[in-house]
Amino acid sequence: xxxxxxxxxxxxxxxxxxxxxxxxxxxxxxxxxxxxxxxxxxxxxxxxxxxxxxxxxxxxxxxxxxxxxxxxxxxxxxxxxxxxxxxxxxxxxxxxxxxxxxxxxxxxxxxxxxxxxxxxxxxxxxxxxxxxxxxxxxxxxxxxxxxxxxxxxxxxxxxxxxxxxxxxxxxxxxxxxxxxxxxxxxxxxxxxxxxxxxxxxxxxxxxxxxxxxxxxxxxxxxxxxxxxxxxxxxxxxxxxxxxxxxxxxxxxxxxxxxxxxxxxxxxxxxxxxxxxxxxxxxxxxxxxxxxxxxxxxxxxxxxxxxxxxxxxxxxxxxxxxxxxxxxxxxxxxxxxxxxxxxxxxxxxxxxxxxxxxxxxxxxxxxxxxxxxxxxxxxxxxxxxxxxxxxxxxxxxxxxxxxxxxxxxxxxxxxxxxxxxxxxxxxxxxxxxxxxxxxxxxx
Numbered sequence: 201x202x203x204x205x206x207x208x209x210x211x212x213x214x215x216x217x218x219x220x221x222x223x224x225x226x227x228x229x230x231x232x233x234x235x236x237x238x239x240x241x242x243x244x245x246x247x248x249x250x251x252x253x254x255x256x257x258x259x260x261x262x263x264x265x266x267x268x269x270x271x272x273x274x275x276x277x278x279x280x281x282x283x284x285x286x287x288x289x290x291x292x293x294x295x296x297x298x299x300x301x302x303x304x305x306x307x308x309x310x311x312x313x314x315x316x317x318x319x320x321x322x323x324x325x326x327x328x329x330x331x332x333x334x335x336x337x338x339x340x341x342x343x344x345x346x347x348x349x350x351x352x353x354x355x356x357x358x359x360x361x362x363x364x365x366x367x368x369x370x371x372x373x374x375x376x377x378x379x380x381x382x383x384x385x386x387x388x389x390x391x392x393x394x395x396x397x398x399x400x401x402x403x404x405x406x407x408x409x410x411x412x413x414x415x416x417x418x419x420x421x422x423x424x425x426x427x428x429x430x431x432x433x434x435x436x437x438x439x440x441x442x443x444x445x446x447x448x449x450x451x452x453x454x455x456x457x458x459x460x461x462x463x464x465x466x467x468x469x470x471x472x473x474x475x476x477x478x479x480x481x482x483x484x485x486x487x488x489x490x491x492x493x494x495x496x497x498x499x500x501x502x503x504x505x506x507x508x509x510x511x512x513x514x515x516x517x518x519x520x521x522x523x524x525x526x527x528x529x530x531x532x533x534x535x536x537x538x539x540x541x542x543x544x545x546x547x548x549x550x551x552x553x554x555x556x557x558x559x560x561x562x563x564x565x566x567x568x569x570x571x572x573x574x575x576x577x578x579x580x581x582x583x584x585x586x587x588x589x590x591x592x593x594x595x596x597x598x599x600x601x602x603x604x605x606x607x608x609x610x611x612x613x614x615x616x617x618x619x620x621x622x623x624x625x626x627x628x629x630x631x632x633x634x635x636x637x638x639x640x641x642x
Contacts, residue, residue, distance in 0.1 A: 211246055216595045218634045221602035221627070223282065225591040229407040234539035241520055241636040242267035244472070246349075246358040246371050248522035248533055249273050249283055251549075253355060253392035259302045259317060266361055271347055272296055273357060276317040283350035283359045284319045288510035289342045299396070306344065319344030354383045355391060358518075374469040374615050382526035385498040387492075387553030391529070394559060398546040402571035404584035406520070406536040409544060411582055411629060413523050414476040414517040414621035416461040417603075419454045426575040427454035443487060450565050454576060461614055461620040464514060466510040471521030473634030474625050480512040483527035491555045499553065506631035517625075519632055529562045532570060541587055546570035601626040 212233065213330055217224045225235055234307055249268045254262045255275040262273045263286055271288035272295070280591045285295050288308040295315070297304045306315035314322040321431050322344045349437055350359035351368040356379055358368055369376060383391055402409060412418065419427070430451035434444060444452070453460075468474040498506045524531045529551060535543040548566050550559045569576045591599075604622035618624035 203468060211387055212394060212637075214634050218630045221623075222598045222603050223295060223626075223630055224550075225597055227633075228407060228591050229539060231539045233618055234405075234536070236637060237499070237633075238267045238536070240538065241633065242361075244360065244362045244636055245520060246351075246360050246365075246368055248518060249350070249357045249359050251355050251356060251391070251393045251547075252352060253390075254300065255281060257302070259304055260300070261296060261303065262300045263296055263298070263316075266347065266359060268537070269361070270294055271359065272406075272641040274317050278318070280318070281350075283357065284344045285347065287344070288313055288315075289321065289344060290324075295344070298641075305383075315344050319346055354379050355432065356475060371471055372505060372518070373471065373473065374467070374613070375473040375475060375516050375518060377511075378475055378513055378524060378526055381508060381511045381513070382524055382529065384500075385526065385529070385554075386551035387495040388551075389499075390552045391549045392552060394550045394563075397533075398566065399543055399575075401537075402542045402544060402581055402584055403540060404542060404581075404588040405539060406534050406542040407629075407633075408584040408587055409534060409542060409580075410517060411626055412584070413517050414466060414474055414516075414625040416464060416466070416476055417458075418580075418583070419461065420456065422460065422579045423454040423470050423576055426450050426579055430575075431455060435552050444563055446487075446564055447568060448487055450561075450568055451575065453485070458621065464620045465623045466618045466620055468608075468616045468618075468624050468628035470632075472627055472629045473517055474519075475513045475516040476620060476625070477512055477514035479510060479512060481512040481527065483514070483525065484512040486527075487544050489555065489557050492558055495553060515601065517629075519629060525565075527597075528565045529558070530566050530570060549570070550607040601630070616625075622625050 217227055249264060249271065250262045250273050253292060254260070255273055258275050258279070261273055263642070264271060271283055271284040273281060273283050275281050286296060287309065288295055288465065290308065290313050291310055293308055293310045295308055305317065311338065312325045316322050324330065324336060327336060335342055347359045348361060348363040350357065351378060353368055353372060354447055365371070376385040383389060434448045438444070464477045466476050467478065490535045512527055515525060517523050520534065521535050529549040531547045531549065534618065535545065537543060538610050546566055548562045568574055571577070581623065601623040604618055604624065607618065607622065608624055609617045616624060616628070
């Protein structure tokens with residue numbers, strides 16, 4: 201079977217699947233291409249694992265997957281964070297089944313093998329029975345194996361299943377500044393995850409979600425049932441001289457004009473990363489919170505606070521696995537399951553040193569926009585579902601991404617800019633897709 205799969209992969213002509221201004225529908229529908237993506241993209245790129253605040257103390261752990269492989273992030277007694285494959289070195293059983301918790305050591309539920317929090321083997325029951333076998337505490341293969349590479353940028357932990365490739369900071373490139381701005385919005389300069397995640401399953405390919413994040417041609421169309429309805433009700437029911445409730449402040453901008461989203465602009469970077477917005481976004485008009493502003497000015501000074509708040513980005517994509525909204529302190533994480541199944545996790549962060557009112561607004565945003573029972577998300581989910589079903593038909597083999605082709609502005613250092621209605625974000629992602637699929641990355 202493996203030989204047949206490898207032969208099939210050799211037959212895949214990437215130049216015929218991804219062209220300058222169009223992509224073949226099979227990249228969303230072919231299970232074999234999906235398996236190839238798991239190996240070449242999700243198995244090579246830096247993939248978001250979790251945040252250091254989820255393992256604040258020695259013994260705390262958080263489990264997730266990379267390319268569908270179970271891994272566990274833990275903090276050892278040396279204070280360091282490790283990312284380990286979540287399996288016993290003996291019979292391969294998963295060592296922890298819960299999403300998170302706190303333990304003194306890893307203990308295999310099957311044969312009782314024990315491991316330190318950094319993965320090194322601690323003890324084996326009746327260990328003398330392995331004498332002369334080459335298996336045991338003297339053999340590194342008897343440890344829980346560490347993911348080949350893992351690193352952290354301002355608390356955000358990424359890992360790669362590949363031993364080769366650029367270091368994390370180089371790979372992040374221009375979108376590292378989005379993490380910086382998100383953390384700098386905390387008076388104490390740090391973030392922490394609050395509570396658990398909203399997890400929900402999409403009946404669609406993972407790329408639909410990632411592409412949609414910076415698709416600025418859809419909001420005013422797809423979100424009429426949610427955002428536009430909220431605007432109409434607010435205008436009808438609320439006094440004109442009263443401030444908008446937070447819920448309406450959050451919902452209303454999703455159906456701003458084409459001009460508004462065009463002016464937001466798109467920024468693309470190497471490795472498929474990018475963000476929309478910059479100086480303006482749908483988050484730019486939220487009401488001030490005076491106590492928060494006062495704490496920020498005390499921590500940074502008035503001029504630095506102006507610089508921090510002047511950055512207003514919509515979605516920043518860390519291709520292929522995650523996206524953040526710095527101005528509202530939320531994050532969504534992509535976990536592909538099958539060619540037409542994807543789990544999306546939505547997380548909320550607390551700005552350390554900020555009043556709770558900021559966190560409450562972030563939680564409200566997550567409930568309204570990103571939860572499994574939200575108002576805006578179902579608009580997108582229905583679009584993804586219809587795209588998945590539509591691409592199974594034989595109506596046409598191609599999906600276009602030609603808007604504003606050859607009109608991008610090169611800003612240097614792998615940074616490209618275009619107006620918001622451009623297809624720049626899709627073309628950039630598929631350039632990275634093709635590079636990973638052909639070379640396993642750059």
